[in-house]
Amino acid sequence: MNKAELIEHMANNADLNKAQAGRALDALIDAVRRTLKKGDSVSLIGFGTFAVTKRAARTGRNPRTGAAIKIKAAKIPKFRPGKGLKDAIK
Secondary structure (H helix, E strand, O other), X not given: OOHHHHHHHHHHHOOOOHHHHHHHHHHHHHHHXXXXXXXXXXXXXXXXXXXXXXXXXXXXXXXXXXXXXEEOOEEEEEXXXXXXXXXXXX
């Protein structure tokens, strides 16, 4: 499912038009992005948790030349599914 299909699904199931559903989805994505940028997490009970984790600096290899390269430390977003989502997929 892509974003357009998700918007259409939201519009049909929430009694919204596509423009309203699109704005609602964009607002949700923006809220999650801003919260993660602050370093906080977003928990949706029954669905899952979006959080930021830190990846340590490490040494990697250039696949073309085989030379060692330094990879900087980074903050990356992670999603942990909740029990309700896990049970729905079984």
